[in-house]
Amino acid sequence: MTSEHLLDGHLHRFCGGRYQRASERVAVRLSGMHAEVERELYRCAACGDEQRTVEQREVAERDALARMREANALLTPRDIRRLRDDLGLGAAQLGELLYGVPRGIVEGWERGRYLQNRAADAMLRSLRDPEVLTRRAAKAGVVLPERGSPEQRVEARAVVGGDEG
Numbered sequence: 001m002t003s004e005h006l007l008d009g010h011l012h013r014f015c016g017g018r019y020q021r022a023s024e025r026v027a028v029r030l031s032g033m034h035a036e037v038e039r040e041l042y043r044c045a046a047c048g049d050e051q052r053t054v055e056q057r058e059v060a061e062r063d064a065l066a067r068m069r070e071a072n073a074l075l076t077p078r079d080i081r082r083l084r085d086d087l088g089l090g091a092a093q094l095g096e097l098l099y100g101v102p103r104g105i106v107e108g109w110e111r112g113r114y115l116q117n118r119a120a121d122a123m124l125r126s127l128r129d130p131e132v133l134t135r136r137a138a139k140a141g142v143v144l145p146e147r148g149s150p151e152q153r154v155e156a157r158a159v160v161g162g163d164e165g
């Protein structure tokens with residue numbers, strides 16, 4: 001059980017009222033992008049005291065990221081993971097190719113916990129270009145896997161039909 005379920009109908013000891021589910025419209029801004037989402041909360045029916053659980057905040061935050069991602073046509077967490085797999089790179093290496101994005105941020109993008117801004121999104125896409133990839137890797141000191149170009153490896157994987165990890 002989460003605290004969310006415990007709060008529904010819960011007595012507000014201070015005034016004797018009960019908490020009820022309510023929702024509010026909130027604007028979320030991030031890296032020059034914004035989204036408006038409905039966020040659930042609990043409001044005391046008697047005195048109007050408001051409580052927002054961690055779960056309610058997280059749901060609204062993820063909803064906002066998803067809307068921004070869609071509105072700005074950004075790569076999805078799955079797209080980013082696939083790109084990294086296709087390039088045969090670890091999260092830390094991919095971050096280095098993006099001018100030093102920390103590994104934890106890259107992992108956050110792949111889990112949908114963080115959202116890349118438009119500049120980072122464009123850089124990620126540019127790595128599909130073998131020339132850009134090679135040049136960026138040389139500058140960042142990242143050693144790329146040797147088995148052919150990313151495209152060749154994608155094709156090889158498609159033929160095998162599986163994920164080689």
Ligand SMILES: [Zn+2]
Pocket residue numbers: 012014015016017018044045046047048049
């Ligand atoms: Zn109350």
